[in-house]
Amino acid sequence: MVRLRQCLCNLDDAAAGKLDKKQAVINILEEMKKYSYQFSIDERDSDLYAWVEELACYSPIMHIQQTDGITSPHSPFTKKNNEKGIVEGKKLLEAIAASYEKEEKGMPPKTDKIVMALELFASNTEHPHEIKNNMRETREYWKQYIPEDGVRLDQLLERL
Template identity: 30%
Template sequence: MGRTLGISTSFAIKRWPDPEDWASIVKQELGLETVQFSFDQFDPRGYAESVAAYAYRARNACARHGLNVHSTFAGLSVYSHNLLMHPLPEGRRDGEDWFEKAFFMTRELGADAIGGPYGGMDLPASKDAGRRREAILASEESLARLLGEAPSYGIAAFYWEQTPILREGPVDMAGTLAHLERINAIRPKDGAEFLLCLDVGHAISPDAAESEKDPYGWLEKLAPHAPMIHLQQTDGRYDRHWPFTEENNERGIIDADRVLAAIRRSGAADPLLLVEVGHAFEEEDARVLNDLKESVRYWRDAIAREGISEGGAE
């Protein structure tokens, strides 16, 4: 048994777009072997030839540095779209098209899993019970179709990331579990499995009860259903994605020892732990790299204290 610690390429947005650069940082500077590719690095809806060429570069760079691309993930840029919850049918079809193109790039990168939120409801629909129900049903229909299509791209799993926004899905633990069960019940039996990605910074919804705002409670209850966990530092008020520096750890609510203890108490198998941090584009570049190193050290030290060895690439 061992903990696998990896990182999302969200850290590299705009600073290190060349796969050779981010792959070198992940392995040579951070000493990690597992990476999740964020689509903020390269738009999957670019020219097919360009997407394939970039993916080829990324595969080669990862092979040279001994990295495993575990999965791909919807990034910040597409998260600003309504995707499968768009109020108009042409908007939902556009969202489906984005995921289809992302499936293609995932295959080209050599990964067999993709993830992220899959849509956000518009405000007028969210305030009307009937329209809200229609939006949910329409998004689930689109999602089920995509899950059925995913295996043709070699994709076996879709990691749904629960968010703190009620217009994007359930913001409580019971609702999250029920949603997992519902989608897996309606998806094609030979389709990609619908799994959970838990983010330790997402137990902050203003629409949730206070009992639903404890990240460790989420881990204890849902870690057995979440083979992937995103790690970020936050103040419990907003979805900050701060790095785990000494300064941020003093003001943040996420403690590595408590996270690992909650996972152990949950009885979960060893979930993939992915550092998912970001910096302002104005931040000093040297500080960004130092913060990444400090964040990885912070989690590596906690894993060592836990007495469970750190695993390699899955």
């Protein structure tokens, strides 16, 4: 996080005319090279579904929230949030299934059960009625894909 702040300061300084733009970019690239482990250049690192395909089969619990892919506000799955959100029920279940098709050496045993838990945050300015409606809408959204607890993944995918 410190490195990111330094890079952003370089950009701020360039925008304010305190630093040449070319030099700001050079500084950022040098910082990224020096601390490459803190910067990702692989698009898959920021791809939700790539992560799920790689790791879901090893995780006995997944916390589910709607996100725009930039911030992590733990939004409910409402029509409004889903329009700009990147988490889609069918795609998520397909990515989980894909994770079970892979064989990785050195990984723990694959879990035979995944609990998907909604992890939603509400603003302290939201009215309780609004929070309940968002939760209700979220439940209805996910019921399309997971109509009841305990259904096997292959059975869920057959229904889609």
